[in-house]
Structures are given as structure tokens and as C-alpha cells.
Amino acid sequence: MHIERTTPDPAALDAVLSDLASWQQDGGPVQLHPGDLGWHMRFGPDAVAGALRIWTVGGTAVAIGFLDEKSLIRMCVTPSANQDEELAEALVRDLEDPDSGVLTGDRVVVEARSGAALRSLLHRRGWVDDDPWTPLVRDLRDPVEVTDLRVEIAGPELIADRVAVQRAAFDNSTFSADRWTVMSQSAAYRHARCLVGYDSQDNAVAAATVWSAGAGRPGLLEPMGVHRDHRGHGHGTAITLAAAAGLRDLGASSATVATPSSNEGAVATYASAGFRPLPAVTDFALTR
Numbered sequence: 048m049h050i051e052r053t054t055p056d057p058a059a060l061d062a063v064l065s066d067l068a069s070w071q072q073d074g075g076p077v078q079l080h081p082g083d084l085g086w087h088m089r090f091g092p093d094a095v096a097g098a099l100r101i102w103t104v105g106g107t108a109v110a111i112g113f114l115d116e117k118s119l120i121r122m123c124v125t126p127s128a129n130q131d132e133e134l135a136e137a138l139v140r141d142l143e144d145p146d147s148g149v150l151t152g153d154r155v156v157v158e159a160r161s162g163a164a165l166r167s168l169l170h171r172r173g174w175v176d177d178d179p180w181t182p183l184v185r186d187l188r189d190p191v192e193v194t195d196l197r198v199e200i201a202g203p204e205l206i207a208d209r210v211a212v213q214r215a216a217f218d219n220s221t222f223s224a225d226r227w228t229v230m231s232q233s234a235a236y237r238h239a240r241c242l243v244g245y246d247s248q249d250n251a252v253a254a255a256t257v258w259s260a261g262a263g264r265p266g267l268l269e270p271m272g273v274h275r276d277h278r279g280h281g282h283g284t285a286i287t288l289a290a291a292a293g294l295r296d297l298g299a300s301s302a303t304v305a306t307p308s309s310n311e312g313a314v315a316t317y318a319s320a321g322f323r324p325l326p327a328v329t330d331f332a333l334t335r
């Protein structure tokens with residue numbers, strides 16, 4: 048089997064998104080999702096394409112890696128290659144080799160929630176557990192309960208509110224109207240929605256973006272946040288419920304999210320919106 052590795056051209060992003068979407072399965076791991084690439088699209092398609100590494104066999108993608116940072120890659124392996132030892136060996140070789148152009152730095156981290164053979168080989172090669180993440184899933188077969196929060200789908204006219212909530216929810220956010228526009232014009236956003244929640248005084252208090260991977264597949268919430276001046280009033284739970292309902296409208300079979308286990312507020316908020324926490328998962332770290 049000849050395994051090739053490429054960095055895709057921006058024109059190939061549609062195909063990458065569709066491969067990644069087809070690998071999302073209910074009951075499978077909460078893993079790299081088209082929505083993760085979609086949320087990164089705010090930096091433009093060149094940045095997303097440049098951060099991708101695709102492993103192919105005979106022109107077909109078998110593993111996709113997304114460099115969240117130069118020393119951190121989020122991997123997704125096609126379900127049909129879950130037990131593929133030869134692929135696992137090729138992947139680990141590339142992940143460990145500083146000259147491969149995949150990971151940069153002395154301490155490197157790999158998120159590998161799918162690919163049993165890859166996970167097992169990383170363990171055997173001495174990669175150690177990094178910080179734990181908590182995946183959470185909510186089934187969407189039944190309708191989602193409605194709350195008092197007024198929630199709007201953010202089109203261009205509500206972008207100032209969408210951006211303001213993002214910046215007030217995440218300390219280091221660099222989100223802007225321009226970045227929203229770039230993101231909303233991307234192929235990924237065709238299957239996404241930004242939601243903004245307004246309290247009874249019409250303050251924009253909460254926001255979320257949801258990403259479908261197609262009908263009958265798990266969808267993703269990324270990101271979700273409440274304005275720091277408006278926390279503790281149930282808005283986190285309410286916007287999360289609205290996000291789950293939005294994903295249901297888009298045809299998703301379940302709503303998924305993963306958050307650092309240390310983010311207790313986020314884990315509590317998702318649980319309070321009917322998400323079931325799955326056992327914590329750790330990334331793999333290697334000092335080389």
C-alpha cells in the first residue's frame with residue numbers, strides 16, 4: 048500500500064470537508080469535524096488549507112490532520128482504516144519526524160480519538176497522556192425544549208452583535224465582522240448557522256455557531272459563549288438548547304461538543320442542556 052501525504056490546495060477544501068463529514072458517525076468518537084475547519088475559515092481558506100495534512104491511498108483520503116497550532120495536530124482516520132497497522136505506522140512516522148513538515152517544536156501533541164491502530168501505536172511508542180477533554184453528546188431524535196431566551200439566526204444585519212458577544216465571552220478573541228464575512232462565504236458555512244441570544248431587555252447576551260456534517264450525522268457546536276456581564280442567568284443553557292435545536296433543523300442526528308475537562312462551567316452548561324458527558328479523553332504528547 049503506497050501512502051502519500053499532501054497539503055491541499057484551497058480549491059480542494061470542498062472535497063476534504065465532504066470526506067471529513069462522511070467519517071462522522073453516531074456512537075463514534077467526538078472528533079475533528081467539518082465544523083472545526085469551518086470555524087477556522089474566519090482566517091480564510093488559504094490558512095485552513097495550509098493547516099491541513101491529508102494522507103491518501105490511490106488518491107482516496109484515509110486520514111486528515113488539522114494543525115490547530117504548529118505543535119498540535121487534530122487527527123481523524125477514516126472508519127474503514129480503524130485497525131490499519133500499516134497506515135498507523137506511516138502516520139506515526141510522520142508525526143514523530145521533525146523533518147516531515149507535519150509537527151514543529153520539541154514537545155508535540157496529537158489529538159487522535161479515532162483510529163484504534165493509531166492510538167495503540169502512539170501508546171506503544173511512548174506518547175503520554177496530555178490534558179483531558181470531556182466530549183458531550185445530545186441525541187436529536189426528539190424535539191429540543193424551547194426556552195425564554197429570544198434566539199435569532201445571525202445574518203449580516205446581526206453580525207455586530209454576534210461579534211460583540213464572541214469578544215465578551217472569550218478573553219483573547221480576535222473575531223471581527225470581516226472575519227465573520229470570510230467565514231460565512233466559505234463552503235463549510237453552507238451547513239452552519241450563527242445564533243445570537245437576546246435577554247428580556249434586548250441585550251445580546253449569548254452566541255453559538257453550529258455546523259452540520261449532513262443529514263443523519265452528528266453536528267458540532269463550535270463555539271458557544273455567554274457575555275461575561277450576563278453569566279449565571281441560564282443563558283448558557285438556553286443558547287446551547289437553541290444550538291441543539293438548530294442542528295436538528297439542519298438534519299443532524301446528534302449534537303456534539305468537546306471541551307477541556309477543566310472548563311467546569313462549560314461541562315455543567317452542556318449537561319444542563321441535556322448533553323451526556325462521555326468518558327474524558329486525552330491527547331497524546333511527545334517530547335522529542
Ligand SMILES: CC(C)(COP(=O)(O)OP(=O)(O)OC[C@H]1O[C@@H](n2cnc3c(N)ncnc32)[C@H](O)[C@@H]1OP(=O)(O)O)[C@@H](O)C(=O)NCCC(=O)NCCS
Pocket residue numbers: 216217270271272273274277278279280281282283284285306310311312313315316319
Ligand atoms: C460556560 C458559560 C457558557 C456558562 O454560561 P452561563 O450563562 O453562566 O451558564 P448558565 O447560567 O446557563 O449555567 C448553566 C449551568 O452551568 C453551571 N455553571 C456555570 N458556570 C459555572 C462555573 N464557572 N463553574 C461551575 N458551574 C458553572 C451553572 O451553575 C448551571 O448549572 P445548573 O443548570 O446545574 O444549575 C460561560 O461561562 C462562558 O461563556 N464561558 C466562556 C466561554 C466558554 O468557555 N464556552 C464553552 C466552551 S466553547
